[in-house]
Amino acid sequence: MELTFPHQDEDDSVVSDCESGVSGSGVVVAPPPPPPQQQQRGFFVRLGEGDVVHDLIKTRFIRGLGMLGPKTEVVSVRRNACSDVVSQARLHSFHAHARAVARLRGGGNHANVKYAWYRTNGEDDVNDIVSQGFGFAHGPKLVLSPDDAPLQSARGCGVGKDGVRHALLCRVILGRSEIVRDNTEHCYPSCEEYDSGVDSFSGPTKYIIWSNRMNTHVLPAYVVSFRVSSFKGMEKSEEEPLRPTSPWMPFPTLISALSKVLPPCDIALISKFYKDKKDKKILRHELIQRVREIAGDKLLVAAIKSYRDNKKKPSFLQSRSKNGLATRIK
Structure with a gap:
């Protein structure tokens, strides 16, 4: 209605x-x-x-x-x-x-x-x-x-x-x-x-x-x-922002990943909001809200998931060490 x-x-x-x-x-x-x-x-x-x-x-x-x-x-x-x-x-x-x-x-x-x-x-x-x-x-x-x-x-x-x-x-x-x-x-x-x-x-x-x-x-x-009284997942005040507890990735890395799929005008806008956050012109949740509106939740979730999956993959030396094949360099 x-x-x-x-x-x-x-x-x-x-x-x-x-x-x-x-x-x-x-x-x-x-x-x-x-x-x-x-x-x-x-x-x-x-x-x-x-x-x-x-x-x-x-x-x-x-x-x-x-x-x-x-x-x-x-x-x-x-x-x-x-x-x-x-x-x-x-x-x-x-x-x-x-x-x-x-x-x-x-x-x-x-x-x-x-x-x-x-x-x-x-x-x-x-x-x-x-x-x-x-x-x-x-x-x-x-x-x-x-x-x-x-x-x-x-x-x-x-x-x-x-x-x-x-x-x-x-x-x-x-x-x-x-x-x-x-x-x-x-x-x-x-x-x-x-x-x-x-x-x-x-x-x-x-x-x-x-x-x-x-x-x-x-x-x-x-x-x-x-x-x-409370909004789950949001800053309680300007003085004491909540620390992120959800999956995350470094913002420059996120911008780099988004630049592969979003038009340049959107990337420029996201970069501007990120700079505003670093300059303390906007709060963290405001930055997140802006990025969500520009990129969309589905794309952000996919980018973060891809980042986390890549972080979990063992390096070449780690894989060989687990298999007992790594050699010690003297």
Whole structure:
């Protein structure tokens, strides 16, 4: 079931309180002031407890985390205020692209606009995305989670020193989707017939938006700030990262192995993220998340398995020694 809000009209392709800032003629007008129970700070209006939209998003988010839901505290739900001219222009552009995709794919509701979650690296990343849009640092494609399955995006969120993570709830123009495998080498649709990618038609857990459409087909609408008591396999804080306990291989060796199968643009991006990690610009789990999105889990597992298998093979002298054939050099 798709996330809908009480004020949503069935024919409305984009649902956001900041839509009131764009008139039917396309003229940008000032949005109305927030109600007393909502507090605006920076790019966002904070929704208070008891607000219908706040409670709906909070409930949906907690429920979508499954067994981790009871361990999760939602600190705040904030709405993109769209209060400046640039934000209004982005909103108007999103509407225009939704209409264009709908016409291109047969009219009606064929723009296929959905809500979806996107993981962020922290408060600064949230502000950068809302003010500047998505950029090179976000990779050759955006991977978002359906609104009823936020776990993957929540796990990928960077954690601040206060233990708070931030996930964006976005409106996404999917249009006509194609199946995209985890180990895809593509940075763009397979042909002009498709607008986005999914990992499954029947029960998608990933929405893929390509880099050339990430700033026209994705509109950040809300940000959910939350704490979770534990995420297995993730850093607990910026100060005390967990040590890897799963199979691993030296990162330069991994890059070398991936360079044999991935396009140069992907390798350049992975190398950049690795350098950012060494320069302490990003955390280890952020590096891993980026590499997983670019290379795909299947390819990474195969590369690590091949590395470990080669490490287990005895050397020539070791083999001869075991057979009693090695000679001692005097």
